[in-house]
Amino acid sequence: MLAHTAPLFAAAGDHPALGWTDKEVLLYVLSAVGGTLFVLVPVAWGLVNLLNRRADRRAARLEVENRTLRRQVAEREDGGPVEELRRKVAEAAQHTGHLEATLAQVREQAAGFERAAKGLEGERDELTTQLAEAQDSLAAEQRRVRKAVHKDGTTWTEKVLASAPEFKPLDPDGRRTPVISVLNLKGGVGKTTVTANLGAALARRGWRVLLVDLDLQGSLTGLFLPAAEQEDRHRARRLAGDFLEASFDGEYPNLPDDFAVPVLPGATCSLVPTTDEMAYAETNLTVRWFLKDARRDPRFLLRKELQLKRVTNQFDVVLLDCPPLINISCVNALAASDYVLVPVMPSKQATDRVTVLLERLKEFHDNLNTDLKVMGFFANRTKESDLTTDERNRLVALRDKCRDTWAAAPCFDAFIRQSAEVRRVEDERRPLGPGDELYPAFVRLAGEVEGRLPMFCRPGGRPTAAPVEAAP
């Protein structure tokens, strides 16, 4: 402060005189400073104003620049190329996302197609294998059919496999129920008439008789059952043909309990009926046998059943009414029988045919059933109440013919003469019985049949029945 003030004193040439009081010095300094400030303050204000104006101008310029820049930025933000690019990039990214999703779907579908193609390939291979197998088995079946056709009727005597049910012969300690086939390869000789009336006569003599109608004409059934009942049994599949088919299919049908119908009031005589539907069973089983459709042998269906205790405990004798030809029913009958009973008409034509019958029976005896025996021949439909000389001579010739072959068998003394009574009782749907004119002839025949059976088979010679075995 004193340094500043010194020049002022000098300039004024007016410096404080020595000996001033302090108060005078202080006044002097203050007046010097005030003078200086009086000069300096306006200068400072001028400077400040100048600087302020310059700052305002500069601020206005900056404001203008700032607005310009903001406008430019706003323009760019609105639609500038960067934004355009950004939008395009965003769109491209979205598009890429879509494409990726589509690609993933396509890949998935392709994988599905691949899997399906593999599956189809597997199926194709499997089908090719099945086709090859089917072709093989078809070829084998064609060979079998050709072989069967080539055999020309002898198919039925084809070798019996070890698996076939064994024939258990009549035995006092075993099977005591004889099975008798009433057979002749000629029609109209009286097989059915004899089966029905012999059966009824035996039943009235105390035998428990089971009759089986094996002829697809169903004549034996027609003798006992009215058409409505036949129809019922057909619908219920309770006919002989149904039994054979079910048995072949391994269903273990029960012949005596489910297929036999009692047909003679006051006696035990039941019938397994047949209608012409047997023709279907015949064809069906024959074709299946030729084609070896099942391992089972359709020739032994009756043998298996008729030797079961459920049959032998309920019946003392079984009579099988055979058809006049060798078909599956007839083969079943011969494979199951102990005896063949042959009704003949004592005409030349009829007795000549017996030779053929004996030849066929021998084939069956040798190939299917070595226990098969010819029980005998007997005359039916003779002219008079006694045999004529011609008829007698024919029967003697027949007996001699049999004696010369394997089937040595006597002729029965009993014979049945031709009588309208047979038709009459057929119309009444009953067998001959006491009071009918021809009945005694059947009783005689029944007596002779009884005499040709082992003693132990007769009803009186039997032990009390063993319990019936359960179905397998």
Ligand SMILES: Nc1ncnc2c1ncn2[C@@H]1O[C@H](COP(=O)(O)OP(=O)(O)O)[C@@H](O)[C@H]1O
């Ligand atoms: N002794 C007889 N007297 C009269 N007619 C008979 C006699 N035996 C059978 N007939 C008749 O002959 C026809 C054929 O008999 P049938 O027993 O059916 O023979 P098959 O069963 O051998 O074909 C039947 O119409 C039956 O009435």
Ligand SMILES: [Mg+2]
């Ligand atoms: Mg008949």
